Amino acid sequence: MPKTPRMKVSDLANPNRFMRLSNWLIPLFAVIAVPLLAYGFYLGFQAPPERDQSYIFRIMFVHVPSAWLALGIYTMMTVAALGTLVWRHPLADVAQKAAAPFGAAFALICLVTGSIWGYPTWGTFWEWDGRLTSMLVLFLIYLGIISLWRAFDEPLAAAKAVAILTLVGFINIPIVKFSVDWWSGLHQKASVFRLDGPTMHPVYLYPLMTCALGFSFLFGAMLMVAMRTELARRRVRTLTIFVAQEAR
Amino acid sequence: MRLIAENLRCVRGGRELYDGLSFSAAAGEILLLTGPNGAGKTSLLRQIAGLLPLDGGALRLEGGEIADEAHFVGHAAAVKDALTVAENLAFWSTLYGRESLPLGAALERLRLQALENLPARVLSAGQKRRLALARLLTISRKLWLLDEPDAALDKEGRDTLLGILTEHRARGGIAVIASHGTLPLASASHVSLGNDADARAA
Amino acid sequence: MSRAIFAILKRDLALSFRAGGGAGIGVIFFLAVVMVVPFAIGPDQKLLSQIGPAILWSGALLASLLGLDRIFGADADDGSLDLLLLAPLPLEVIAFAKALAHWLATGLPLVLATPLLGLLLGVPLNTLGATALMLLIGTPAIAFLGLIGAALAATLPRAGMLIAVLIVPFTIPVLIFGTAATAAAISDASPFGTAFKFLCALLLFSFVIGPVAAAAALRIGRGT
Numbered sequence: 282m283p284k285t286p287r288m289k290v291s292d293l294a295n296p297n298r299f300m301r302l303s304n305w306l307i308p309l310f311a312v313i314a315v316p317l318l319a320y321g322f323y324l325g326f327q328a329p330p331e332r333d334q335s336y337i338f339r340i341m342f343v344h345v346p347s348a349w350l351a352l353g354i355y356t357m358m359t360v361a362a363l364g365t366l367v368w369r370h371p372l373a374d375v376a377q378k379a380a381a382p383f384g385a386a387f388a389l390i391c392l393v394t395g396s397i398w399g400y401p402t403w404g405t406f407w408e409w410d411g412r413l414t415s416m417l418v419l420f421l422i423y424l425g426i427i428s429l430w431r432a433f434d435e436p437l438a439a440a441k442a443v444a445i446l447t448l449v450g451f452i453n454i455p456i457v458k459f460s461v462d463w464w465s466g467l468h469q470k471a472s473v474f475r476l477d478g479p480t481m482h483p484v485y486l487y488p489l490m491t492c493a494l495g496f497s498f499l500f501g502a503m504l505m506v507a508m509r510t511e512l513a514r515r516r517v518r519t520l521t522i523f524v525a526q527e528a529r
Numbered sequence: 530m531r532l533i534a535e536n537l538r539c540v541r542g543g544r545e546l547y548d549g550l551s552f553s554a555a556a557g558e559i560l561l562l563t564g565p566n567g568a569g570k571t572s573l574l575r576q577i578a579g580l581l582p583l584d585g586g587a588l589r590l591e592g593g594e595i596a597d598e599a600h601f602v603g604h605a606a607a608v609k610d611a612l613t614v615a616e617n618l619a620f621w622s623t624l625y626g627r628e629s630l631p632l633g634a635a636l637e638r639l640r641l642q643a644l645e646n647l648p649a650r651v652l653s654a655g656q657k658r659r660l661a662l663a664r665l666l667t668i669s670r671k672l673w674l675l676d677e678p679d680a681a682l683d684k685e686g687r688d689t690l691l692g693i694l695t696e697h698r699a700r701g702g703i704a705v706i707a708s709h710g711t712l713p714l715a716s717a718s719h720v721s722l723g724n725d726a727d728a729r730a731a
Numbered sequence: 732m733s734r735a736i737f738a739i740l741k742r743d744l745a746l747s748f749r750a751g752g753g754a755g756i757g758v759i760f761f762l763a764v765v766m767v768v769p770f771a772i773g774p775d776q777k778l779l780s781q782i783g784p785a786i787l788w789s790g791a792l793l794a795s796l797l798g799l800d801r802i803f804g805a806d807a808d809d810g811s812l813d814l815l816l817l818a819p820l821p822l823e824v825i826a827f828a829k830a831l832a833h834w835l836a837t838g839l840p841l842v843l844a845t846p847l848l849g850l851l852l853g854v855p856l857n858t859l860g861a862t863a864l865m866l867l868i869g870t871p872a873i874a875f876l877g878l879i880g881a882a883l884a885a886t887l888p889r890a891g892m893l894i895a896v897l898i899v900p901f902t903i904p905v906l907i908f909g910t911a912a913t914a915a916a917i918s919d920a921s922p923f924g925t926a927f928k929f930l931c932a933l934l935l936f937s938f939v940i941g942p943v944a945a946a947a948a949l950r951i952g953r954g955t
Binding site: 580581596600601603604605607608611616619620621623624625626 | 734735738739742745746749805808809810813814815816817818819820953
Binding site: 396405406407408409410414417418421424425428431432 | 753755756759762763766769770774776779850851852853
């Protein structure tokens with residue numbers, strides 16, 4: 282009986298392998314995400330409001346992870362774009378196409394929760410300061426990427442164009458990160474990802490990181506589901522072309 | 530029912546394509562327009578359809594109005610890639626009314642029934658042409674105006690086209706067809722355009 | 732006849748929303764226009780909230796104009812326009828149905844996005860509703876007037892900006908009365924004053940003149 286060869290990382294490129302892997306990875310990620318989020322929210326509700334913040338501050342535990350995810354997903358998409366253009370990985374464009382709507386959704390959640398949080402404190406839903414604006418620009422870039430995907434009939438033709446667009450847009454990510462430092466405005470300065478280490482008190486930091494981790498696993502599960510859907514969609518497309526050709 | 534053309538004239542891009550063109554076609558007749566490219570076959574068809582104004586002469590249909598009784602299948606198939614085959618056909622049938630043959634039967638006659646729910650973008654050129662011809666079966670009109678209906682069709686497609694033309698003639702319909710002479714229609718009248726400067730109805 | 736009108740509506744809406752149809756791009760463009768203004772003016776919140784409704788109107792107008800070539804462009808390309816011209820339905824009715832479908836797919840989303848974009852500009856909350864309402868009346872007027880440009884340039888390739896340029900003069904009255912009605916809604920108690928009545932009149936006028944002129948333009952253009 283021939284030995285099954287050991288799996289290499291490059292085997293992940295095989296769509297069938299991916300389908301088999303994701304069969305157990307998706308429930309695993311979901312099972313990890315749910316208690317993480319539950320615990321994170323529980324800790325969040327325990328945390329006392331600081332100084333003059335009202336209780337609405339607890340929306341921070343959704344707002345900040347959403348921001349991190351919006352940036353992180355775009356970075357993942359950029360890596361996938363390199364995968365499409367440079368390494369010609371067959372799943373790269375599937376991953377990128379599947380990720381874009383989630384990135385846009387998290388960016389939108391970040392913007393909306395930020396507005397709700399800011400309103401009682403700032404008295405306005407919106408202010409054109411550096412961080413808010415660059416996050417809005419990121420949202421617009423996401424929408425542009427999604428539009429470009431939809432503009433093409435043939436997904437593989439779109440892949441290269443979208444990859445280039447994604448790479449060009451990556452410049453916005455460091456701008457968003459450092460915008461609070463470069464321009465002063467309403468938004469508070471960085472308190473977690475700093476060179477000196479986080480300045481945030483552990484009673485807020487722990488629920489924040491827990492929620493962030495939970496949301497990340499949630500995104501991972503949803504991404505794999507979306508990738509499977511996209512692969513199925515492409516398979517259906519190929520089949521319809523085949524049927525049309527067979528019918529002559 | 531009789532289509533009568535008297536002294537038709539057509540000027541396109543400053544060039545006179547034909548003048549003094551007269552012909553007629555009775556029920557059950559096929560009129561074949563022949564001639565080289567640019568001779569005016571498409572223009573003549575479009576004039577009859579009403580898409581191009583007459584630069585001279587008169588056209589009439591004895592026993593009806595051309596606008597009510599004619600259907601035009603032009604060079605372009607008028608097929609939307611994003612709609613399914615069935616949706617494409619259903620739209621024109623609804624718009625033109627007087628549905629004669631049910632959609633399924635029309636698609637079957639043109640051998641497209643297997644593709645009914647597929648998006649039209651996966652169709653080959655020949656299949657799209659057959660979809661355009663399927664309109665003729667679902668929209669019952671007496672006068673068919675066809676611009677190179679056999680373009681992109683294979684042998685089987687041409688046989689199907691000849692089949693529906695024969696059925697149309699048997700029902701008393703008239704057909705005016707622009708062709709490069711690839712359709713074996715022996716009992717058709719001819720109108721030659723182009724280098725035979727005067728029009729002859731054979 | 733109503734079956735045929737519904738068929739046109741259904742088809743054009745399906746074509747807009749399926750892949751390659753361009754639905755949603757108008758709203759994204761609207762967002763982009765609204766975002767660009769604060770970059771140009773500077774983040775002066777007080778100034779922005781004062782001119783906010785004007786920015787919304789300009790953005791909605793531009794987004795509406797640039798999509799007009801979709802109304803007849805695709806049909807001219809694939810031969811559908813010939814068949815529409817020959818259909819037993821009056822061409823004016825066909826043009827009306829296509830304009831309505833176009834507005835539902837591109838104009839209505841603009842109206843729905845207006846309150847959110849108004850928040851970005853700091854437009855006062857109680858006036859967001861009024862602005863959206865005025866745009867609800869103004870955007871179909873722009874679409875139906877734009878129908879004329881779309882018909883004139885139906886057979887021209889890549890006519891998007893050309894049509895916008897042709898139609899802008901005719902839409903200026905809509906812009907004038909629309910912004911006036913919005914301003915009236917903000918400052919006075921009642922938004923339903925003179926400007927609003929003129930705006931409604933323009934809408935009804937466009938319902939008639941748009942399809943009639945567009946049908947005439949299509950018939951004249953059929954010679955090509």
